[in-house]
Amino acid sequence: MTSDSSRQAAPAPITEEVLALHNSLLTLDSHIDIPWPDRDDAFLDTPDRFVDFPKMQRGHLSAGCFVAYLPQGKLDTEGHKAAQEQTIAMLEAINRMQGTRNGVTARVCPTVDEIEAAWRDGALAVVPGVENGYGMGDDIGMLAKFRALGARYVTLTHNGHNALGDSGQPSRALGDPAAMHSGLSALGREAIAEMNRLGMLVDVSHTGRETMLQAVEVSSVPVVATHACVKALCDHPRNLDDVQLDALKASGGLIQITAIGGFLRPRAELAGRRATVADYMDHLDYVVKRLGVEYVGISSDFDGGGQLEGWENAAASPALTAELMRRGYDRSEIQAFWGGNFRRLLRKGEEAATAGL
Numbered sequence: 001m002t003s004d005s006s007r008q009a010a011p012a013p014i015t016e017e018v019l020a021l022h023n024s025l026l027t028l029d030s031h032i033d034i035p036w037p038d039r040d041d042a043f044l045d046t047p048d049r050f051v052d053f054p055k056m057q058r059g060h061l062s063a064g065c066f067v068a069y070l071p072q073g074k075l076d077t078e079g080h081k082a083a084q085e086q087t088i089a090m091l092e093a094i095n096r097m098q099g100t101r102n103g104v105t106a107r108v109c110p111t112v113d114e115i116e117a118a119w120r121d122g123a124l125a126v127v128p129g130v131e132n133g134y135g136m137g138d139d140i141g142m143l144a145k146f147r148a149l150g151a152r153y154v155t156l157t158h159n160g161h162n163a164l165g166d167s168g169q170p171s172r173a174l175g176d177p178a179a180m181h182s183g184l185s186a187l188g189r190e191a192i193a194e195m196n197r198l199g200m201l202v203d204v205s206h207t208g209r210e211t212m213l214q215a216v217e218v219s220s221v222p223v224v225a226t227h228a229c230v231k232a233l234c235d236h237p238r239n240l241d242d243v244q245l246d247a248l249k250a251s252g253g254l255i256q257i258t259a260i261g262g263f264l265r266p267r268a269e270l271a272g273r274r275a276t277v278a279d280y281m282d283h284l285d286y287v288v289k290r291l292g293v294e295y296v297g298i299s300s301d302f303d304g305g306g307q308l309e310g311w312e313n314a315a316a317s318p319a320l321t322a323e324l325m326r327r328g329y330d331r332s333e334i335q336a337f338w339g340g341n342f343r344r345l346l347r348k349g350e351e352a353a354t355a356g357l
Contacts (some may be wrong), residue, residue, distance in 0.1 A: 011277060011310045012322035021331060022321040026119045028063040028339025029314070030256040030297060031129070031205075031227040033304030036069075036086075038093040043101040050302035050313040053104045056124055059317035063115050063125035063339065065152065065226065066094050069304060070132045072160030072171055080137025080163075087135030087142075091149035094128045110150035112347045129203075129226070131304075132158040133165075138187060143194050152346055153201035153226060156188065156215065157208075164188035165215075166208035168237045183210035189218050196220045199353030201345060204228075205258075206238065216247045221352045223251065224345055227258035227299045227306075230283045236263050242290065249291040254345050256299035257283045259306035274309040277323045284337065285327065293333050297341045 012018075032051045035041075045054035051064060068090030073079040098108045106124040109115040118125040128150040136142035136154070146154065156164050160171030161180040165188040170176035181188070192202050192215060202223040204212040215223050225248070231239035240248070240255060248255060261267075261275035264283060287296035298320060300306045302313065310319045324334045 011319060012326040014318050014322045018318055018322045018325055021325065021334065022318045023060045025060075025321075025335050025338050026062045026116065026340075026343075027060060027317060028065070028115070028125075028127075028298075028342055029061060029300050029302070029317075030065045030224075030339070030342050031131075031258065031299040031304070032064045032066050032302050033069050033131075034066050034090065034094060035303065036090060036093075038090075038096075040096070042097045042106070043104055050307065051300070052314075053106055053124055054102070055314040057104060058315040059313075061124075061314045061317045062119050063109070063127060064314075065127045065129045065299075066097065067129040067131040067155075067304075068094065068135065068151075070135050070158070072132065072134055072158050072162060072167070072174065074174065075161075075163060080134075080139070083134050084137050084139065084142055087130060088145060088149070091128055091130070091146060091151060094126065095149055097126050108150050110152060111350060112343050115343065127152055129153045129155075131155040131203075132162070132206075133188070133191060134158065134162040136164075136191065138163045140187070140190055140194050143191065143198060143200065147198040147200055151200060152349070153203045153224065154191075154195060155203040155205050155226065156191075156211065157206050159206065164191050165211040167211075168206055168208045179208065179210070181211075183208065183214040184218065188215075192218050193220075196349075196352055197356075199349045201349050209241070209244065212240070212244055213247055216251045216253065219251075221349050222253040222345060223248070224253060224342070225255045227260075227301045228255055229257055229260075229263040230286045233283055233286055234263055234265055238263055245287065245291055245295075249295050252348075254295055254297060254341055255287055256297045256342065257287070258299045258301045259308045259311060260301055261308070274307065277308055277310040277319050280308055280311070280320075281323050281327060293336055294341055294344075297337050297339065
């Protein structure tokens with residue numbers, strides 16, 4: 001359980017006790033972007049990539065969800081075709097992030113059993129995902145292609161409405177109205193049913209409030225916000241309010257707190273500074289106190305805008321465990337945050353697909 005969740009004056013020290021606990025865990029980050037165009041540098045210790053395999057090894061980050069991210073484009077035949085082609089190309093690039101090079105072994109792991117087997121074998125686990133349902137355009141059949149390439153979730157929207165539903169941040173550049181579908185479109189509801197059938201989780205990060213609440217009701221599998229924060233602590237359209245958090249709990253869903261400073265504290269408060277690991281944990285604490293330990297976890301959005309003072313890249317991941325320990329969480333709780341809860345949800349998706357739901 002938590003003790004004092006107030007912000008600390010100095011980072012929690014990374015002691016031998018912290019490292020012993022951290023290094024014994026299967027740690028998973030549920031949202032990491034990949035560079036695009038692909039540079040084939042995941043096995044290299046790169047100067048400008050926040051997550052590569054050497055950094056994962058140094059920070060004992062066992063697994064990561066690497067996503068094919070597409071910015072929102074025009075909702076026309078040409079735009080959809082380009083989005084579909086790029087999403088497939090990015091998923092294929094993620095699938096090439098495996099093998100043994102430079103003393104590092106990585107595997108693409110589309111199931112929880114494979115993630116856990118990789119961890120036992122000392123290999124890094126790469127879990128593919130898709131950020132922005134724009135990648136399927138208006139073709140439901142694309143989802144099966146994504147799943148065949150290992151994708152475990154699709155973020156329904158990004159910044160801008162798409163054919164599936166309304167975004168929490170309409171695109172001025174694309175001329176978006178405040179709402180286009182009043183939540184999910186009919187296609188969006190069909191897409192959720194197909195994702196349930198395929199064993200892919202429905203990711204409600206970036207969605208509008210009504211889109212999110214409708215997705216919770218429509219999905220036969222609990223939904224996840226793979227990279228989001230708490231609106232009560234930072235009033236940003238990307239963050240989830242208490243009604244949304246309560247809906248997640250009622251459905252058995254999950255919010256993975258993300259490391260983007262402007263979602264953690266108002267930018268006026270940050271005044272040009274980075275948010276800290278303590279700011280991040282204030283959001284996690286809030287969810288624990290409101291919902292419980294099993295409804296929250298860790299994500300970074302590294303290489304997609306995420307970065308904190310004290311958690312600058314994957315190599316610094318023990319800093320989160322240090323802060324969690326300082327706040328009084330025990331081993332089982334820390335394991336739940338570091339991917340245990342997310343793996344449980346992935347497994348629910350697999351079980352639903354097997355059962356034919």
